[in-house]
Amino acid sequence: MKKHILVIPGDGIGPEVTTWGKAVLEKIAEQFGHQFTYDKGLMGHVAIEATGEPLPEETLDKAKNSDAILFGAVGHAKYDNDPSARVRPEQGLLKIRKELGLYANLRPIMLFDELLDASSLKPEILKGTDILFFRELTGDVYFGEKKRSEDRRTASDLMIYHRYEIERIALKAFEAARVRSKRLCSVDKANVLESSRLWREVVQDMAKEYPDVDTEHMFIDNAAMQLVKNPKKFDVVLTANLFGDILTDEASQIAGSMGMLASASIGDGTGFFEPIHGSAHDIAGQDKANPLASILSVALMLEISFGLTDEARKITSAIDKTLKDGYRTGDIADTKTDPAKILGTKAMGQKVLEFLS
Amino acid sequence: MKKHILVIPGDGIGPEVTTWGKAVLEKIAEQFGHQFTYDKGLMGHVAIEATGEPLPEETLDKAKNSDAILFGAVGHAKYDNDPSARVRPEQGLLKIRKELGLYANLRPIMLFDELLDASSLKPEILKGTDILFFRELTGDVYFGEKKRSEDRRTASDLMIYHRYEIERIALKAFEAARVRSKRLCSVDKANVLESSRLWREVVQDMAKEYPDVDTEHMFIDNAAMQLVKNPKKFDVVLTANLFGDILTDEASQIAGSMGMLASASIGDGTGFFEPIHGSAHDIAGQDKANPLASILSVALMLEISFGLTDEARKITSAIDKTLKDGYRTGDIADTKTDPAKILGTKAMGQKVLEFLS
Ligand SMILES: CC(C)[C@H](C(=O)O)[C@@H](O)C(=O)O
Ligand SMILES: CC(C)[C@H](C(=O)O)[C@@H](O)C(=O)O
Numbered sequence: 013m014k015k016h017i018l019v020i021p022g023d024g025i026g027p028e029v030t031t032w033g034k035a036v037l038e039k040i041a042e043q044f045g046h047q048f049t050y051d052k053g054l055m056g057h058v059a060i061e062a063t064g065e066p067l068p069e070e071t072l073d074k075a076k077n078s079d080a081i082l083f084g085a086v087g088h089a090k091y092d093n094d095p096s097a098r099v100r101p102e103q104g105l106l107k108i109r110k111e112l113g114l115y116a117n118l119r120p121i122m123l124f125d126e127l128l129d130a131s132s133l134k135p136e137i138l139k140g141t142d143i144l145f146f147r148e149l150t151g152d153v154y155f156g157e158k159k160r161s162e163d164r165r166t167a168s169d170l171m172i173y174h175r176y177e178i179e180r181i182a183l184k185a186f187e188a189a190r191v192r193s194k195r196l197c198s199v200d201k202a203n204v205l206e207s208s209r210l211w212r213e214v215v216q217d218m219a220k221e222y223p224d225v226d227t228e229h230m231f232i233d234n235a236a237m238q239l240v241k242n243p244k245k246f247d248v249v250l251t252a253n254l255f256g257d258i259l260t261d262e263a264s265q266i267a268g269s270m271g272m273l274a275s276a277s278i279g280d281g282t283g284f285f286e287p288i289h290g291s292a293h294d295i296a297g298q299d300k301a302n303p304l305a306s307i308l309s310v311a312l313m314l315e316i317s318f319g320l321t322d323e324a325r326k327i328t329s330a331i332d333k334t335l336k337d338g339y340r341t342g343d344i345a346d347t348k349t350d351p352a353k354i355l356g357t358k359a360m361g362q363k364v365l366e367f368l369s
Numbered sequence: 370m371k372k373h374i375l376v377i378p379g380d381g382i383g384p385e386v387t388t389w390g391k392a393v394l395e396k397i398a399e400q401f402g403h404q405f406t407y408d409k410g411l412m413g414h415v416a417i418e419a420t421g422e423p424l425p426e427e428t429l430d431k432a433k434n435s436d437a438i439l440f441g442a443v444g445h446a447k448y449d450n451d452p453s454a455r456v457r458p459e460q461g462l463l464k465i466r467k468e469l470g471l472y473a474n475l476r477p478i479m480l481f482d483e484l485l486d487a488s489s490l491k492p493e494i495l496k497g498t499d500i501l502f503f504r505e506l507t508g509d510v511y512f513g514e515k516k517r518s519e520d521r522r523t524a525s526d527l528m529i530y531h532r533y534e535i536e537r538i539a540l541k542a543f544e545a546a547r548v549r550s551k552r553l554c555s556v557d558k559a560n561v562l563e564s565s566r567l568w569r570e571v572v573q574d575m576a577k578e579y580p581d582v583d584t585e586h587m588f589i590d591n592a593a594m595q596l597v598k599n600p601k602k603f604d605v606v607l608t609a610n611l612f613g614d615i616l617t618d619e620a621s622q623i624a625g626s627m628g629m630l631a632s633a634s635i636g637d638g639t640g641f642f643e644p645i646h647g648s649a650h651d652i653a654g655q656d657k658a659n660p661l662a663s664i665l666s667v668a669l670m671l672e673i674s675f676g677l678t679d680e681a682r683k684i685t686s687a688i689d690k691t692l693k694d695g696y697r698t699g700d701i702a703d704t705k706t707d708p709a710k711i712l713g714t715k716a717m718g719q720k721v722l723e724f725l726s
Contacts, residue, residue: 091560092559092560093573093586095566095569095573096566096570100560102560106561132490132491132598133490133491134490153510153528153562154561158562158563160567164567165531165532165533166529166531166532167529167563167564167566168513168527168530169527169563169564170526170528172524172526173523173525174522175523176522201611201614202452203448203457203459204459204463204510204511205515205526207526208452209452209453210521210523212452213453231449233614233615233617233618233619236593236616236618237618237621237622239619240490240597240619240622257558257589257590258593258615259593260590261591262593262596265597265598
């Protein structure tokens with residue numbers, strides 16, 4: 013198979029972890045006889061420094077002309093603490109989501125048995141948890157009109173949804189529920205928000221076409237609570253952009269660490285694959301970041317964008333073996349970890365490559 | 370002390386639990402020689418059934434003329450599953466918050482040592498956690514303009530904040546931080562939302578006046594994650610209405626159950642005290658609800674509205690003794706609980722009254 017992949021390392025630990033995602037892609041190509049070609053694009057703080065723009069036109073062009081995108085992270089504390097900054101790294105990410113029509117963000121919460129103890133949740137609460145989030149990604153208060161009054165004392169963001177935006181993401185979630193355990197939980201705040209009431213109406217309407225799927229509606233506050241109390245009760249979770257942002261980060265603790273979670277953003281065109289962790293500037297450049305989320309992002313890319321399920325499975329099983337052999341990065345190590353097996357980013361990436369051979 | 374208290378039992382388990390909150394008030398009045406008088410008001414589904422309105426004028430008048438309000442819960446599944454319902458129980462709660470100017474919702478996350486094992490989080494993660502949330506309660510996307518397009522295919526809610534709204538709640542949070550551990554964490558989504566950027570600006574400005582308070586800013590997605598990962602890192606948490614709704618429900622799992630958490634809504638006038646759990650229709654009328662959150666709401670009322678700290682302490686210590694003696698309602702029982710000590714609502718309320726004597 014011939015594929016052209018754009019790599020966007022971004023900021024902070026982005027470049028370090030993406031190096032290992034790419035290394036795994038190369039290894040897989042070699043092993044399975046695929047021809048993957050690569051290009052590199054700028055986005056985020058590094059792009060602002062180089063071009064003044066968080067998403068340069070050149071990167072967007074490359075993105076549109078690639079078969080899939082492997083992304084690292086964007087963000088920088090400099091902007092976080094300056095609420096009046098006009099240009100911000102995150103704008104690059106939001107813009108590429110919108111421009112590529114990446115309306116569906118899939119975040120699987122997979123639990124490697126070896127990491128049951130790495131979580132702050134009790135192992136008996138976690139065991140057996142397997143959730144697939146469908147987060148809407150190009151609508152909601154993220155993209156609604158933003159306003160600041162002239163005296164700068166009032167600020168607003170419009171939380172807005174159109175029926176078609178809800179329908180297309182719900183369709184993906186219902187289809188996934190159908191081939192999984194046939195349970196779908198749609199999360200909203202319909203007791204307060206009009207946009208949530210539209211959300212619920214649409215999901216209720218579509219549920220009629222999926223009588224084989226057991227559809228439930230839950231308020232976001234309750235969902236945030238239930239996710240800690242009893243994560244096993246969830247299978248496919250469908251939710252809006254903002255609620256999905258919050259719930260999936262919270263859910264990362266089920267997997268032991270954000271360093272273990274990958275995500276796929278798909279929609280009208282090129283798929284976009286990224287770890288759910290951010291730029292983590294506090295550990296950037298220190299060979300501390302966990303490369304597994306980037307490597308798992310590559311597995312998602314192979315499966316979802318290229319339909320290469322054997323290749324994807326080979327990657328997850330290499331990670332599984334790495335963990336079974338006791339190797340950990342700092343974020344997933346616990347008191348029982350053999351200190352000699354706590355690895356840096358590079359050594360961990362190397363281990364996975366070894367187990368791929 | 371002479372005080373006039375309005376009791377609003379509301380829907381679902383509201384009446385059952387509020388009965389015990391009121392019984393504790395009566396007991397305390399008797400023991401400490403206070404003269405508390407009571408009135409009763411309708412709100413929520415029960416009010417809609419009786420008057421057509423979720424918050425009848427009469428209840429609002431009584432509320433304005435009382436010294437404090439003890440509230441149960443509102444809500445009914447009937448409306449939850451009907452996104453087009455015009456009149457809803459929750460409107461009563463939102464309206465009373467607005468009309469009484471209850472802009473600050475205080476939600477203390479207290480951990481009774483006896484309940485360390487009732488949580489899905491590991492005891493060693495929980496131990497020592499003590500968080501006080503300040504949730505803004507009369508602004509945000511809750512109260513911004515709601516719109517539905519004529520073809521009903523587009524819906525929106527305006528997420529909006531004015532500087533004064535942020536200042537007055539931040540003031541309360543900073544003052545509380547000053548007398549607690551001098552740490553304040555303000556939660557927003559300033560990397561995406563303009564209203565959050567205003568929020569962050571205002572909190573940054575005010576932080577300058579509290580150099581003794583260690584002020585941190587955190588994004589909501591990260592906060593939802595950290596709350597599970599390491600709840601001890603939080604002390605005073607300051608946040609907006611929607612984010613506070615989500616975070617405090619999530620945080621309820623730290624206390625083992627929603628059935629253990631009380632909240633105080635304060636502002637310009639009469640204080641409003643309520644459990645954070647909802648109407649829980651699934652267990653309503655079955656003598657299963659945990660009355661402790663309502664009883665703890667009464668403790669908050671005595672302390673915050675009336676300045677009666679000894680009385681408040683007497684209540685929490687009676688609850689502590691009840692728990693130490695092994696008594697539990699179903700929601701906080703675990704495998705180690707003596708089955709003979711798993712009590713219903715009434716028996717649990719009685720136990721607390723006994724320990725008050
Ligand atoms: C960086 C930020 C804009 C982004 C978001 O909120 O969508 C991130 O938190 C995510 O979840 O991908
Ligand atoms: C019932 C509902 C409107 C309410 C809210 O969202 O504020 C509740 O969840 C709460 O937290 O008090």
